[in-house]
Amino acid sequence: MEHKLFNIISLNFTIARKALSVLLFCWLNVYSQYNKSGYTDIARQRLLVHITSDYLHTISQGQIDKDSAVRASSRLYNLSILIPYNETYNNGTTNPAIKLLEQDKVNQAKNVLPNLKGENRFLLLLELSNYFIFKTGTQKADLDQAEKYLEEILQQKKWDKWKMGAMMLKANLLNQRGSSDESQKLYSEIEKRCNQSENNLDLARAFLEAGKALQYGNPQRLVYFQKALSIFQNLKEKEKEIETLSQINIEYFIARRFDDSQKLIYKILQLQKEIKYHHNQYAFDVLSYLSYRKGDLVKALYYSNKSIESIQSKEDSIFKGLFFLRRGQLYQHSKKNQEALFWYTKALENKTQETKLYWYKAFLSKAWVLNELHRNNEALTLLKKTASEFPPVTDFEKMHFAFILGGTYEKLKKVDLAEKNYSIFQNIAQNYPLQYVHDEFPAAFFQIASFYQNIGKNDKARQLLKNGISHTFEIGVAEKSQYYYNLFKIDSTEKKYNDAIKNLVLSQKYKDSAFNKEQQKKFAELLIKYEADKKDKNIKLLHTQNQLQLIKSRETEREKNILLIGSLLLIVIMCLLLYSYIIKQKNNRKLEASQRELDQKNNFLESLNHEQQKLLKEKEWLIKEVHHRVKNNLQMVTSLLNSQSTYLKDSDAKMAVKDSLRRMQAVSMIHQKLYHDDNISTIAMPQYIDELVHYLHESFDNENQIVFKKNIEAINLNISQAIPLGLIVTESVVNAIKYAFLEKQNGTIEISLFYEDKDNIILKIADNGIGLPDFTNKADPNSFGLNLIKGLSKQLKGSFSIENNNGVHIIIKFTHLNN
Template sequence: MNDKHWTSYFKFTINRKIFFFLIFFGLNFYGQSNKSGYSEIAKQRLLVHITSDYLHTVSQGQIDKDSAVRTSCRLYNLSILIPYNEIYNEGVSTFETQLIEKHQIKEAQKLLQNLSGEKRFLLLLELSNYFIFKSGTQNADLDKAEKYLNEVLQQKKTTKWKIGAMMLKANLLSQRGNTNASEKLYFEIEKNCRQTRNNLDQARAFLEAGKTLQYGNSKRLVYFQKALSIFHFLKEKEKEIETLSQINIEYFIARRFDESEKLIHQIVNLQKEIKYYHNQYAFDVLSYLSYRKGDVVKALYYSNKCIESMRSKEDSIFKALFFLRRGELYQYSKKDKDAMFWYTKALENKTNETRLFWYKAFLSKAWLLNKLHQSKDALSLLKNTEKEFPPVTDFEKMHFAFILGETYENLKKMDLAEKNYSVFQNIAQNYPLQFVHDEFPAAFFQISSFYRNIGKNTKARQLIKNGISHTFEIGVSEKSLYYYNLFKIDSTEKKYDDAIKNLLLSQRYKDSAFNEEQQKKFAELLIKYETDKKDKNIKLLHAKNHLQLIRSHETEREKNILLIGALLLIVIICLLLNSYIIKQKNSRKLEASQRELDQKNSFLESLNNEQQKLLKEKEWLIKEVHHRVKNNLQMVTSLLNSQSAYLKDSDAKMAVKDSLRRMQAVSMIHQKLYHDENISTIAMPQYIDELVHYLHESFDNENQISFIKNVEEINLHVSQAIPLGLIITESVVNAIKYAFLEKQNGIIEVSLHHEDIEFIVLKIADNGTGLPDFTTKTDTNSLGINLIKGLTKQLKGSFIIENNNGVHIIIKFMYLNS
């Protein structure tokens, strides 16, 4: 029922005061239904911005930003005003703002007649907020907003109301297409905030100024970086995350995918710090980035994390998109049956309201049916869906036409195939570049293959060029398809040298995309995911059974209470007569129960003491083992030292000294485990510092060698610390012995740090003479290098050695949480 119907209805039933009372009651009830899971207004705003940015970008231009924001607010039952009112409203809900949230605009406008001062300013700004950020851009709405804003801007004194009005006015000018005037007003806001040392609003102005510019505009990143530095200084974590997300969008559009991936990890870490748990959007993007690089194992890992992050019914609105990503991973991994399952699962909630989420999955399912040589089923799916849900947006029309063309091609109806392929090409050539992703080049390559098959090589070659012109960088899978198409065209045109070259490139990218090692890891990750899923289902089932049992007990308890009450009414006189006897019996029972409880408590206390004693003995025994291992190693070290005094062969002496250093590296670990409270992990910064100092002191060289140590605060389990210590020992000793000429100054750098959430990287680098006759990264054969390789294999890591103004040894291995 609209505003007019409501007003007419209440005119004939109740008076004006009762009407506003009912609205106020209803709105207060509505305002209490926040479904975001956050009570802090800053986190609610962040959720709306993160969700709407994801929705806007993943739609690839099918939904505008204002509509995406309104959709996010509606999804989590949050106020439609909070995304843009943080300068002048800290989340306080009033009777007037609640009317706007319920779209009772006429009633809110009528209240302006009786308001003055700050209440009037707040209502003027919130009405402007409502009209500026309505879906679409209507001049009539913007005119209303401008009228309200001008009244606030007439203030001579600068207040939060005036700054808020200036910010909204700048956004309004941008929506009118007057970008220069908008930027000038943002500059005036920033200048005003700088003079008044209002750093927070200055940063907000920078952020909003960047948002009003078109994607890809170089000024956007400049504004965002300025905002980010201030938010970081002020420790405004939510705004820092929001700004980093905007920077990430720019990286994504510019195809700076490696930088985007690093930025998303930074965002996830910040979200963890502030206990913001809606990480599914970040993990979905990480899954996509890993997928397009050909790292399907990581892509599956992040896909699992994405699905696990959905915690509520509201979060699951986007599940069709996440299931689509999972289906693509299975299809890419040649698990077509599983891919079909996930595509079908993504289509479970198929309505016009949710078509933005499931439509891509529908197209992917049709595409997979074609791949499985079930083109008749694909055609049936396409036609039935078209009848119920005709394609509406340009994105839907072009991709529907592409899949339909491919289906007709497989059914040998070449005229219909070419007709639909032409529809795709006509729309694609004018599609906004910022919303073009990997499906566009893949489509062009497929259409190129069609024209090659019907003998139109010139057209085929042109379409290949069109495919790569739509993006700065195509993914691994698309690269393989790109070179394969070139190989086919060159073969047809008898350009055999080029054909062989392109075939090798195609095979290279195809092999790198999903090799045997990745298949093995992928299968392991799937098993782990399914096992975890079953465990969770079992726990959920147990919880449901337990809840049902509790409810059954409660019902039984209620029945018993009623029965006992009835019996008490009947026998109350008898109970009064025998009260003394019952009291005596109860007293004896209580005494017996108390004695029993005392005995149990005494037993539990003695049992607990015994367990504590055993635990301390266990820790003492483990420490004693470490102490004795250390003593034995030192005894062996002393024996080798004594033996070396009788050796005359210099090589033998050197070998003995190398062995001494290796044993000392292990001995130091056991010594630390003996002295530290923790008996299973080693603090690497202190250990590496002591080890490097010992190795340096163990040489009596005239050359001046400096050490640089960059070691993160990492605690490693002893199973990883020992091989790592031996690797450092071998690398540093080799550098001291061979990297520098006599009396030559030199630098040896030892660094240990996290590369991402899962991996740790050790790097030992010197600026010495480097390896002689060095040609490849593995073309070495010595005991030290072989020992490092063996220890790296023990860590289940990777080993790289490079000549880059000295020798650089890089070890990357998975971090075992202790």
């Protein structure tokens, strides 16, 4: 009793501990699994994911694909990975199965599907397709699964939002498969159906998605985006208007329409303000870059400040390395290398493999600035150490690492190593997609050109300058100054003084426009203002921290209350578990009594079964004994007939006795096989016919003039069919041996037994002898044999036919009786 009580307590303690773990897990989920975007409406949540992913995809310059960028953005703000692509059919609806998908528990979500019907099933089918289509990469297995789910909806006859959503997803799926033309045809079909149903919102969405599906730089992209923009503006869908304008802005960037891009971003910022969208850091960062390209460092610094100020949450700060990088670049181009070094170092805080995309450019820029400060060995150490911890993986990382390493070796006067690494950069850069080429490419070519000019390879230097220009339609002011200064140095060494002077003037002109004294003064003033604002913000921050402390104390109190409620809930659970245990024990006792009764019945059935098995074995033994005795009796009769034949004088009588002996032997062989085989009901025909023919061959063909060919399928016949068939074979073969081949000529007898179909069997016996004689004499033994075969065929309930075609062909067709 004490032992049982201890077991009960141990069991309940284990259950309670697990329950408490579950409770704590759920409690932690409440505080960790929540929306971190700052927006309660799904429209702005979707916009945030699209804007953030577009920025990441563009800033990575081809290092991550769009699907990866979208998922990274969704995970960052703890938003559903499904919402960027499901607005056609889902405006925020969720359920347990969809939540499993959002947590990447796809197999569990799939297991729910068979239990769903109607709209819930359609919704899950679409979300499963959504999940697999936009999963990172384009694995065929993922796309095949998505297509399977979509087809169930597309086969519906009714046209509704589910079918529209499926068509939109199918168009994306075709594009992911590489079938761009088919994808565009499907978007055209969607456009047609939307026009018929006057569904303007989905029409605009279709235009937007059709444009996104095309390659960057395709003129049709802008056509689609402009159509979508017009409809979204009429419908006052401002979030979608911003998303569409952002896509147009990407096209302007690729086409190097930087003035148009700047105007567009001002419009985007105004719309973001109207809908209270506060993630403006990406737009301000682009404005900072555009201002720097124009040589307006003051505006560039202003927008850089604005982008950093827009970082409001822990999640936003994940990308801070990119904004600190921009700040460092502005200091570097203002010849403030120490300040630039500070910001690059700040961008490298807490660097990890997962955040490599956000700090790797800052690491390369830091090494470059160290070279500018003549701290070349320090730069080399930084490059080697970082490459050891975080090896360059993407083409972008490899070529830019090689470029900075080449520049470092150039500063250290290690010309061979410098040229080797510069060559690595050039080899990768020449195949890099043009849509991902930014200003650092021409700047790198100009730097390498300067290296070759310094070592006396002017032709190589000129070619590199041309390469630098060809990578973009327009280069920035600073790059233009560097380009013309390189040309000035080459012309000077080649004594082309007129060209050298012209190029020097142009270089100075662009340099002055970017770094004139007025700009430098405004730049410094802006920095002072920025630092002053920063101090004011720090004071406000202290006040905010006091408020946060108060909030934290309230949170602590709330946590205590939750823990107390959890403890009470745990006690209730333990009581319920104890009660359920008592009930279970009572039920177990009833089950044990039922089990004993069931065991008694099972024992009785087992004894009956044993007795039945014993009777079956006795029956089998008796049947075998019958076959054995029949065989023995047949052999006794055979012996008597054989003895009697020696006293017969009439040859016909002797022949009749021998024919009878042969037929009895055929029957005896069947009973012998049934006696020796485990199977006492059927005869395996391949083995039986083989033994029968062997016996007949030895009995009648002493000189081996006849060849037997057998084609017997694996057919088992019961005794009622095996005996007539054996007698037919015996009669047919003996007749052929005796009458088909005269004057001891060689011949062939073919025996075939096969299924014509699943129910009917054909026996065919053919020889190549002299053919059929005239059987008009009824006393002829050969005629008697054929009559016997006919009679046996009727016993088989089959048909008999005989042909005279280069020999005798006997064909018996009968139905196989089931055993």
